[in-house]
Amino acid sequence: xxxSILEIINLDSPVFRGYVFYSSVLVLKTMIMAPLTGRQRFxxxxxxxxxxxxxxxxxxxxxxxxxxxxxxxxxDLENIPIFFVAGFGYMLTNPAVGTALMLFRVFTIARFVHTxxxxxxxxxxxxxxxxxxxxxxITGFMAVKTLMHFL
Amino acid sequence: xxxSILEIINLDSPVFRGYVFYSSVLVLKTMIMAPLTGRQRFxxxxxxxxxxxxxxxxxxxxxxxxxxxxxxxxxDLENIPIFFVAGFGYMLTNPAVGTALMLFRVFTIARFVHTxxxxxxxxxxxxxxxxxxxxxxITGFMAVKTLMHFL
Amino acid sequence: xxxSILEIINLDSPVFRGYVFYSSVLVLKTMIMAPLTGRQRFxxxxxxxxxxxxxxxxxxxxxxxxxxxxxxxxxDLENIPIFFVAGFGYMLTNPAVGTALMLFRVFTIARFVHTxxxxxxxxxxxxxxxxxxxxxxITGFMAVKTLMHFL
Numbered sequence: 001x002x003x004s005i006l007e008i009i010n011l012d013s014p015v016f017r018g019y020v021f022y023s024s025v026l027v028l029k030t031m032i033m034a035p036l037t038g039r040q041r042f043x044x045x046x047x048x049x050x051x052x053x054x055x056x057x058x059x060x061x062x063x064x065x066x067x068x069x070x071x072x073x074x075x076d077l078e079n080i081p082i083f084f085v086a087g088f089g090y091m092l093t094n095p096a097v098g099t100a101l102m103l104f105r106v107f108t109i110a111r112f113v114h115t116x117x118x119x120x121x122x123x124x125x126x127x128x129x130x131x132x133x134x135x136x137x138i139t140g141f142m143a144v145k146t147l148m149h150f151l
Numbered sequence: 152x153x154x155s156i157l158e159i160i161n162l163d164s165p166v167f168r169g170y171v172f173y174s175s176v177l178v179l180k181t182m183i184m185a186p187l188t189g190r191q192r193f194x195x196x197x198x199x200x201x202x203x204x205x206x207x208x209x210x211x212x213x214x215x216x217x218x219x220x221x222x223x224x225x226x227d228l229e230n231i232p233i234f235f236v237a238g239f240g241y242m243l244t245n246p247a248v249g250t251a252l253m254l255f256r257v258f259t260i261a262r263f264v265h266t267x268x269x270x271x272x273x274x275x276x277x278x279x280x281x282x283x284x285x286x287x288x289i290t291g292f293m294a295v296k297t298l299m300h301f302l
Numbered sequence: 303x304x305x306s307i308l309e310i311i312n313l314d315s316p317v318f319r320g321y322v323f324y325s326s327v328l329v330l331k332t333m334i335m336a337p338l339t340g341r342q343r344f345x346x347x348x349x350x351x352x353x354x355x356x357x358x359x360x361x362x363x364x365x366x367x368x369x370x371x372x373x374x375x376x377x378d379l380e381n382i383p384i385f386f387v388a389g390f391g392y393m394l395t396n397p398a399v400g401t402a403l404m405l406f407r408v409f410t411i412a413r414f415v416h417t418x419x420x421x422x423x424x425x426x427x428x429x430x431x432x433x434x435x436x437x438x439x440i441t442g443f444m445a446v447k448t449l450m451h452f453l
Contacts, residue, residue, distance in 0.1 A: 005161050010307050011394070020391045020453040026389075027384045027445040034380070034438065048373060051427050071199060073380065078185070078224065081232045081383045082178045089171045089178075092162065124204050136185065143178040150172040156312050162341060229336070229375065233329040240322045240329075243313070276353050287336065289333045294329040301323040 009060050009090055015091055022104040023087070029111055033073035036119060040066040040123035070151045072119035076111065079135050082108055086139045089146030103138050159242055166242055168291045172257070173255040177231050184224035187270060189219040223270035227262065230286050233281045240297030254289050256284055261285035267278060310393060313434030317393055317402045324406040324412060325389070328382050331413055335375035342368040375420035378413065381437050385409055388441045405440050412436035 008018055040046070046063030047053040053060045087104065114131035117123035160167055160293030187199045191197070198204040238255060265282035268274035311318055344346070348365030355362045384428040390408065416433035419425035 005157070006307070017452050020394060020448060023387050024391050024445045024448040024452070027388045027441065028449070030380070030384050031438065031442055049370070050422060051430070062334075062365075068200070070438055074225075074376075074398065077228055078181070079237075081228075082181050084387050085174050085235050089175050092171060094268045104320070123201060125206065128202075136182065139178065140182055142180070143175045146171060147175040147179070150168050150175070153306060156308070219351070225376075228379055229332070231334050232379075232386075236325050236386050237329045240326050243322060273353060276357065279353075280339040287333065290329065291333055294326045294333070298330070301319050301326070 002069070005092070006068040008094060014097050015095065018085055018104050019091055022108045023084055026083070026111065029108070029145040030073075030076045030080055033069065033076060033115070033119075036115075037066060037069045037073065041138070046093070046105050068122075069119045072115050075114065075118070075132065079132075079139065080111065082143075083139045086146065088144035089150070093145050095145075096140050103142065104107045124130050130143045156243070159245060159289045160245065164203065165248050169252045169255050170238055170242055173259045174235055176259050177234070177262065180259070180266070181224075181227045181231055182225060184266070184270075185221065186218060187266075188220045204250050206256065211278040219273075223266050226265065226269070227282065229282075231262065232291065233294075234286070234290045237293040237297065240301070241293035244296050246296075258286050258289045261289070307394070310396060314325075316399050319401045319440065320406050322390055323395055327387055327410055328385070328413065331410070331417070332375075332378045332382055334419075335378060335417070338417075339368060339375065341370045342371050361413070366373065370424075371421045374417050376433065377416065377420070381434075382413065385437070385441045387440045388444040392444035395447050395451040397447075403416065403445065409440045411439050412440070440441065 007013075011017070011054050040063065041052075044060050044063040044065050045056070046066045047056070047058060048060055050060055087107075089101075090103075091100065110131050114135065115129060116121075117127040117131060158164075162168070191214065192199075192203075195214040195216050196207070197210050197212050197217045198207070198209060199211055201211055237259075241254075242251065262284050265286065266277060267280040268282060309315075313319070342365065343350075343439075345355075346356070346365040346367050347360050348363050349358070349360060350362055352362055354408045365421060392405075393402065412433050415439065416430060419429040
């Protein structure tokens, strides 16, 4: 039985260190979406704002290749911030080190795969669905475990 | 007067436990938006990507029922992550237990109501506006209280 | 060398206090986007939902002034939640007080400037690009520093 939060949240705890490490990786992974979107905007000459389009003698337009990357980015916003919160709560349930680290790692890999098959190289389904579901169920598992622990 | 952060952030504190509990509920609440969107996509045969539409002999299309759920989801993304941050800061101002728990609880209920009247059963205004405003002002109150405390 | 997380995360630490303070400011900054969007919706009579448009004898419509504010809001959602996470991890690397506070402050100012030149008064590029890049590289710097520290 854990008596103090400091037995869980401390700078030597492998679970806490893993949480901070994978969170940083996921921050950087989300950041990649911005240059990926920019690349498609320039490649397809598709800018959203007149102040971006007009200096290039273009009109703002919508392009499906840009929208695809934007949907992948939005999917990150739908899934990654809630992972940070669910993962933090889950840590406080004092999970087994190996389980916790594996969940953080698999979630992180699944989100990279999601972007890869959605917005970099379009791979037929169910590749994107599986990558998405892997992250989704990990977040859900952690949130349910936290909820029951702190009920 | 609180001398140590451990008097606020610890595994026996009702405010901290409530924060972690309601945060997990809000994670799961946000997650519900994905199957709600999926349900509308299948019901209205409205898929965003060719790789989703073509195996069903459809073309990608936009459907208002799908867009409605997507707007509700986006509204969660606009309001729930900032609640996590505002709620965490607010805890550190050492609020009264009853007040803090009530704010967490009312925020959580308001967000469920928001989705219910926006994206499940469309209820005339001002139901959605009131549900949204309840959450908005709770987050604002907590952020302003934190800001003044840590000035 | 820091032995305990409490030497970093405590109610007297200037870095931690700054982190909580600027996080609250950023929560309130993000919240401003909602009334800014509402103002454009009323001014341009452009509502997204029939239940909002019909009582005013209007049909739902898309307006470029509304969309501009919505893009600025989405840009906040893309950049601010990951800053919260990157900033938290960065604090745990025990940065110099002055550096950490300056990064939090500059990030916060950059996000205000971004909204100002994007969605309040449209200023020609590269003003928006520079404001965005300032926040982006601060988040990236903090995430990379955290990642290397917790490797």
